[in-house]
Amino acid sequence: MYDELQQLDELSRRKFIQYSAKALLGVGLASVGQTPLWASQMVRKPTAKNIIYIYLSGGMSHIDTFDPKPGWQDQGPVETIATNVSGIRVSEYLPSLAKRMDKLAIIRSMYSNQGAHEQGNYFMHTSYEKRGTIKHPGIGAWLNSMSGKTNSTLPGNVRIGGSNNAIGGAGFLDSKYEPLHLGNPEEGLPHIKRHPSVDEIEMQERMELARMMDLTFHQKYPSKKVRAYSDVYEEAIKLMTSKDLEAFDLSKEPPLTHKLYGDSRFGKSCILARRLIEHGVRCVEVTHGGWDTHNDNHDNVAQLTNPMDVGVSALLDDLHYRGLLDETLVVIGTEFGRTPELNSNNGRNHHPTAFTCVLAGGGIKGGQVYGATDERGHSITENGVTVPNFNATIAYALGLPLDKIVYSPSGRPFQVADKGQPIKALF
Amino acid sequence: MQLRLNTTIRLRSYLFLFIAAPLSMTSAVEEMQDMEMAADGMSAAPHAQAGVTQQELALFEAAQLVMKNHCYNCHGATKQKGDLRLDQEVAATTGGESGVPSIVPGDAHASYVVERMLLPREDEDAMPPESKTAVTEAGIQAIVAWIEAGAVWPDMHALRKRISTYVEIDDPETEAIIDAIDSVGGKAEYNSWDDPRIRVDLSFTDEGKLNEALAELSKFGDQLIWLDVSGLDLPSSFYADLGQYTNLQRLHLDRTKVSDADLAQLVGLKQLVYLNLYGTQITDAGLVHLKQIQSLEKVFLGGSKVSSTAAKQLARSKEELVVVHR
Structure with a gap:
């Protein structure tokens, strides 16, 4: 409700854009008696010009990371710790990020209707369900097609790690928006x-x-x-x-930087992401895989969170000191959460009903938690966020027109985040 | 074109390199073309209208909504009962078996479709038939209003334009400067899709083209709100000219050779909120000027020669000011 109210004040800001809906409002109301859905109130001045999307493929266990449930019987051997924002606690697997909570906005009320990896991943990246007949673009392709490249020689869209067969690439947009894929960050x-x-x-x-x-x-x-x-x-x-x-050459970084980002491949990927953003690449996605913890959930999550905790913390600090965090949106996304109940292998299964994603920088107000889940992390109790709404928030931060209809070559209409609405409380 | 082809072997390798791939793409390309043509075909209306007003569009859509729900199942693309199609302009205005035009633009009473809808429900000619859901009063009104207003059928192109609420900011003068900056490797863009103010990033300007880019930049004047010149070797005139950007809010001077004295030129920037001096040679002496910029909210001094004492002192000088220093 809060969000809807916030959206109301924005029409007054139109200057150059000719708002065809204005003429329509009168007519539309008189003849059909319904508010035109296309009356846009969603564009504002962007805060971010770049995006670093950290994608945790496999499905990050929300209750062992950003949404811990200390009273829950199946929480397992993981403790919760305080952060530098009073009242917000996270899992002990995230000691460094806990110290940077003032920069993070944790969304604990994400939900999806896709419980399989590929479909969930596709939905997260494109806001559309996977279909046989069309390929939808990801945010990097949308950004580059709508705003263009900053550096005319480097590719505008880069993906580090993960498989070459990218989900959420150029989709039906021009092939030139396809992300450049780098398997190993150190190989340049x-x-x-x-x-x-x-x-x-x-x-x-x-x-x-x-x-x-x-x-x-x-x-x-x-x-x-x-x-x-x-x-x-x-x-x-x-x-x-x-x-x-030279943006691709990590040896140009001093040893201290390498130390701060950690020795992991993920850490190196984060250094590369920062270098690329500095060199005018607008969208960098870093894939950190292996989160499908059906077995030995806690051991695996502990091992997975460590490089992420160190790498993302160093990345946030680095961007902050360089004055780039203001204009670079950092996203931590995953396709779904994991079940509160441990299975017979001490693992957790897929749980799209509730999961957690994180935003930082790019105009996002840090030190806040949006939404909540129940006492075991099973269901959402407030402010549920759909995947299109999450992506609309990202697009909104980047200043992209959410209700601009873009036609695929076959003549079908699509939007940046389907029909998602941005969560303005996060800014 | 000059070509030195020494051996046939070389030619063959060229062929393999550059021809094989395009050939294998042929079928995909044709498919794409078909799709593009299909899309274009949709936008090419039988007779294109010069201008369809927003009002006509709204009336059309309201009427279509009703007719889609009540008429097109039997008089549409799949079935044409009584040889009648209502979903196409030509067919609907000619009529079906009866030969009476279903829609007479501008005259709802002469339009057979309205006449049949207005018949009592029990009448055997009533449309839709008694067994189907009747059109509501408001629904009939929508169709009548559309026909009375001339029963305009907008073409696909008009419809598309209508769906997208964004008329892109299209100021030819600004576009020309944007293009000029783009042509020397810089990047200028509108602040967002509904905001005509300009952000410029010159940090990747082609070598030797910087002065050209700066000359273009000055044409933006008070339209400019973000400027990124990080890492550039700027001429001293650059700082002297900064005062003209009276609405500048964000300025990236990181990794430039900006001097303490150059910062004096920033004092005139009354809107400046963000100043990035990361990795510069700025010393404590330069901070004097920054204290005079009342609007300043964030200053980045990491990697500069500024002492932490001076940085802290700067931060204390103003309540709103955040100084990032390491």
Whole structure:
């Protein structure tokens, strides 16, 4: 209710945009008697221009991390600890993040209707249910297609870790918004050097020849996919000679940075994410996998949380000191939570009924908890947040138009976060 | 075009590299094209209207909502009872078996569809048939209002435009500056989709193009609210010119060679809220100027030459001020 009330004051801020709904309101009401759904009240000045999305694939156990239930019989051997914000407690697996709670907004009332990994992951990334007939874009593709790149040589959308077969990539948008995938953060950008046997002149000749050979094909099929294909060549060549390539080189960071972010691959990925954001990459997603703790839940969660706790803490500090946290939204997302009850293998099963996600930076007001679950973390007791609403909040922070209808090539209408509404209490 | 093809082997490898992939894409491309054409076909209306008013659109949609629920099951794409289709302009205005036009634009009383709807429910010609749900009073009114107003059928293009409430900020002068900055590797964009103020990031400007970019930048004047010039080797004139950006709220000078004296030029920025001096050579002496910027809320001094005592003193000088220093 609170949110809906907050949305009411925003119409007064229109200046340049011509608000067609204004004319409609009168007519629409008189003839049909219903408020037009398209009357947008959702855009405001953005606080973030970049996003670092930390995706915990497999389904993070909410009750062993950000939503602990000390009185619950199946909480297991994990204690709760105080944070630097009084009244907010988290699990002892997150000692460093607890000290940075003033920067975090924990959403404890996420829910989804997708209980399988792939479908849940897809829903989290796109706000749409997985369908056979269409591929929906993820937030990085939306951001880059609507606002464009900052650095014209580097890709605008990068994904570190996880599989190459990205969920929530470019979807039906132009293929050029597909994220660049880097398997190992320490290997830098592979295949970026010119082959030693090919000199500069020969390289240019080859490109020229390729252009000549492709010319008739391009004229015959002037479609998006073909264009994107030749764009890739051009961008790759531009990148090969760019000074921004050093963004991918983690050895440029002092030993202290490496120490602060931790020795894990996830930590390295966070350093790379920060470097890329500094170099004008707008969206970096870091995948941290293995959260599907059906067996030995507590041992596994403890091992998984450690690199995340250290890495994300260092990332937040680093962004903060560099003055970048204000304009960089940091998201911790996962496809679902895990059951309050331990199974016979001391594990927890999938639990989309309630789970936790975290936002920080990018205009988000830190030190708050939004929503709550019951005494065992099973059901939501207040302020439930759907996946589209969560994604709408992200898009809202980035200044994207939530109710802009974008058509797929097949003519079907889509929106950044489906019909999600941003949670304004978080800002 | 100059080409040096020495051996056929080389040619073959070229062919393999650049031709194989496009060929394998052909079928996918055709599929895409089909889809794009289908989409375009939808927007190409039988006779495009120059301008459909918002009112006409609203009337059309209200009427369509009713007709979709009550008419199209039997007189639509799948079934055409009595040879009648109502979901298409041409068919509906010609009529079916009876030869009487179902819809006469501008005249609801002459429109057969209205006549049949207004018949008593028990009449055997009443539409929808007695066994089906009757159209409500309000529903009939919606159809009548639409027909009376000329029964305008907007084309797909108008409908699409209508659904999206956003008319993108389309100021040709601003667009020209944005494009010019873009062409030298910088990035200028509107603050958000409903806000015409401008954010500019010049930190990735192409080498040697900085002065060009700065010249373009000055055209924004008071439209500029964010400026990022981090890591750049800025000419001293840059600081002297800063005063013209009277609405500047956020300024990134991190990793630049900004000097203590240069900061004096910032005093005129009455809206400045955020100032990033991370990794600069600023010393305690430069902070004097910052104290004069009343609007300042956040200053980043990490990695600079400022002492922690001076940073703390700056933070104490104003209640609202957050100084980040390490």
